[in-house]
Amino acid sequence: MKRVFGDIGRRVVIAAPMAGYTDRVFRRFARKFGADLTFTEMVSAEGLVHSTKMTLKYIEYSPDEAPIGIQFFSASPEYMRQAASMVKNMGFSVIDINMGCPVRKVMKKGAGAALLANPAVALKVVEAAKSAGLPVSVKIRCGVKSCAEWKSIKRFVAELEKIGIEFLTIHPRSAAQMYSGESDWRIIRDAVQSFSLPIIGSGDLLDIDAVRERVEFAAPAGVMIARGAIANFEIFTQVRAWFEGKPTPRFSLADRARTLLEFIRQEVEFRGETQAVKWSRKFLSKLFRGFPGASNFRAQLDRLETLAQVEGLLRPLMESKFSDF
Ligand SMILES: Cc1cc2nc3c(=O)[nH]c(=O)nc-3n(C[C@H](O)[C@H](O)[C@H](O)COP(=O)(O)O)c2cc1C
Incomplete structure (x- = not known):
């Protein structure tokens, strides 16, 4: 250790x-x-x-x-x-x-x-x-x-x-x-x-x-x-x-959506847009769970091809006021 x-x-x-x-x-x-x-x-x-x-x-x-x-x-x-x-x-x-x-x-x-x-x-x-x-x-x-x-x-x-x-x-x-x-x-x-x-x-x-x-x-x-x-x-x-004995921070769905978008942007730099968006679907699918209307988001995953589309899909979540999880 x-x-x-x-x-x-x-x-x-x-x-x-x-x-x-x-x-x-x-x-x-x-x-x-x-x-x-x-x-x-x-x-x-x-x-x-x-x-x-x-x-x-x-x-x-x-x-x-x-x-x-x-x-x-x-x-x-x-x-x-x-x-x-x-x-x-x-x-x-x-x-x-x-x-x-x-x-x-x-x-x-x-x-x-x-x-x-x-x-x-x-x-x-x-x-x-x-x-x-x-x-x-x-x-x-x-x-x-x-x-x-x-x-x-x-x-x-x-x-x-x-x-x-x-x-x-x-x-x-x-x-x-x-x-x-x-x-x-x-x-x-x-x-x-x-x-x-x-x-x-x-x-x-x-x-x-x-x-x-x-x-x-x-x-x-x-x-x-x-x-x-x-x-x-x-x-x-x-x-x-x-x-570390510190208070536990809480994060909202909007926080996680913002982090995931930044992650996907860096994946685009790493593997190129087409591959990165494909790779990111499984992460997005995980994000789109446990909130009202999540299945509507999941239904759009198969059609995602560009970073702009990912941004469009995540925008409402980043602006949402879903409570902490
Ligand atoms: C998609 C996926 C891939 C995994 N790949 C590996 C791996 O390469 N090596 C390994 O030791 N464990 C692997 N695991 C097992 C995890 O490291 C972990 O021990 C297991 O998922 C239990 O933890 P969890 O219930 O928190 O997911 C994998 C698990 C998943 C779900």
Whole structure:
């Protein structure tokens, strides 16, 4: 923990890795709004070793996204060793190893959550990542088929603690659950009480009230925010303020709409207008929820093609007086 965050003396709030979301612009905003650390999307260690164009794009970043961690997935200690050594001098604060991805394409190769069923290989992958000398963290689920596996997963966590990693992030859903059902924060509480290894909690931290409730219950060393930050970078400001013992700021829908428009403008600079507007639809779709008439806004998403149209759609929301959420 210390090697990544220094003597921070409080809980940390981390922007979770999210494939298809946490690009450079997302990370810049996460940092600007208060995240202590950001992450790349998950990157294939094998892809990096073969320097595929896509993979190299995933690992580019600029100083306003840092401190930043790189997340690898791999079932091969050898690829992991090489990939870790390739990024050693790129300025990443930590290498995270993905042991939670439930996607079939990844698990079929023995990577992601499949590593939980193969602790011997998983430990070798961690050792290989550590060989480059950068801090290493691991992100797991509570099990492959069900959280009932937690008992045996704990034996694996004890091994991780023994070989030494900086922190362990737990998303307490099984891989089979994907993102359905509720994450079981009793598992995070049990991990916090059972290990001295710093535990980061992930799962269903969708707004500041959900964060408060779960952090008070489980007392983790920090949290990782994923879906709760989509079209809501303000959540980082709120959680950070709470962790710093300051009053929690409140944000209106108009505030979030203004932030999202600025985000989309920067996406336009980053990927060009056509691609950026397409990319932004999923963020807008998230913004257009939970207020009267939201479905009318959502209905217009498919037709969006230009930044001017996005501005036109967001204008009434930016001028709205919808109450705080
Ligand atoms: C669209 C999407 C992409 C994700 N991509 C990754 C990823 O690349 N690596 C990873 O470790 N977790 C990934 N996750 C899992 C999240 O980091 C997080 O652990 C999970 O969503 C639970 O948090 P939440 O309920 O706050 O969303 C992803 C989640 C979503 C929704």
